[in-house]
Amino acid sequence: ETNSTLKAVEAQFGLTEVLWNVDSQDWNNASTAQIVQAASTLQNGGVILMHDGYQTTINAVPQIAANLASRGLCAGMISPSTGRAVAPTDTPPGTTNPTTTTTPQPGGGSCTATYRTSQQWGDRFNGEVTIRAGATAITSWTATVTTTSPQRISATWSGTPNWDSSGNVMTMKPNGNGNLAAGASTTFGFTVMANGQWAAPTVSCRTP
Known part of the structure; x- marks a missing residue:
C-alpha cells in the first residue's frame, strides 16, 4: 500500500518506490494456470507480484520463463534509477567498474585504480x-572516487580523504609514505550509504 505521505518520505530519503503492474493473485488461491495467464500479460519493463511461498507459483515459473522467451523477453532486475525492470547484465550495479589508467607524471611513473x-x-x-x-x-598517488547522488560516503580507512563541495567527489591520499615499487599495490576502503542508489562509484588515480 502507498499514499502521498509515503511518497513524500521516500523522496526525502532519495528512495525509489517499486510497485507491480501485474498481480498474479497467487495470494488469492490462484491456480498455476491462472498465474501463468496473468504473467502472459507482462510487457517490456513490467513487474509482476508473486510470492515464493506458494507451490502453485513455483510450478508456474518454468512456464512463465518459456512464455517470456517466446516473446523476446526475460526475467530481469530492477533499475535503481527508474524502479522499472530492465534486462540483467553481467555486471550488476554496485559490483565492479573498469580500471582507470592515468597519465604518467613528468618524472616518470603512473598508477591505476x-x-x-x-x-x-x-x-x-x-x-x-x-x-x-x-x-x-x-x-x-592521489585517487578520485565519484559517487552518484544521493549516495554519501560515511566512513573511510587506509587513506586520508577530502571531499568537494558536492559531497560526491572524494580524493584519497595515502596515510604517510605513498611510495610504491614498480607493479606494487596498496588498497583503501570506504562505506557508501546508498540512499536508494546502488550504482558503483567511478575511480581514477594520478601521480602528483
Missing part, C-alpha cells in the same frame, strides 16, 4: 580501491 564492492547490506555497501604502480616506481 581498480574498484570492487567487498560487502553489501540493505542500506549501504563497502567499496575497496586497489592502487597499483605502473612499470616505474612512484613516490605518491
Whole structure:
C-alpha cells in the first residue's frame, strides 16, 4: 500500500518506490494456470507480484520463463534509477567498474585504480580501491572516487580523504609514505550509504 505521505518520505530519503503492474493473485488461491495467464500479460519493463511461498507459483515459473522467451523477453532486475525492470547484465550495479589508467607524471611513473564492492547490506555497501604502480616506481598517488547522488560516503580507512563541495567527489591520499615499487599495490576502503542508489562509484588515480 502507498499514499502521498509515503511518497513524500521516500523522496526525502532519495528512495525509489517499486510497485507491480501485474498481480498474479497467487495470494488469492490462484491456480498455476491462472498465474501463468496473468504473467502472459507482462510487457517490456513490467513487474509482476508473486510470492515464493506458494507451490502453485513455483510450478508456474518454468512456464512463465518459456512464455517470456517466446516473446523476446526475460526475467530481469530492477533499475535503481527508474524502479522499472530492465534486462540483467553481467555486471550488476554496485559490483565492479573498469580500471582507470592515468597519465604518467613528468618524472616518470603512473598508477591505476581498480574498484570492487567487498560487502553489501540493505542500506549501504563497502567499496575497496586497489592502487597499483605502473612499470616505474612512484613516490605518491592521489585517487578520485565519484559517487552518484544521493549516495554519501560515511566512513573511510587506509587513506586520508577530502571531499568537494558536492559531497560526491572524494580524493584519497595515502596515510604517510605513498611510495610504491614498480607493479606494487596498496588498497583503501570506504562505506557508501546508498540512499536508494546502488550504482558503483567511478575511480581514477594520478601521480602528483
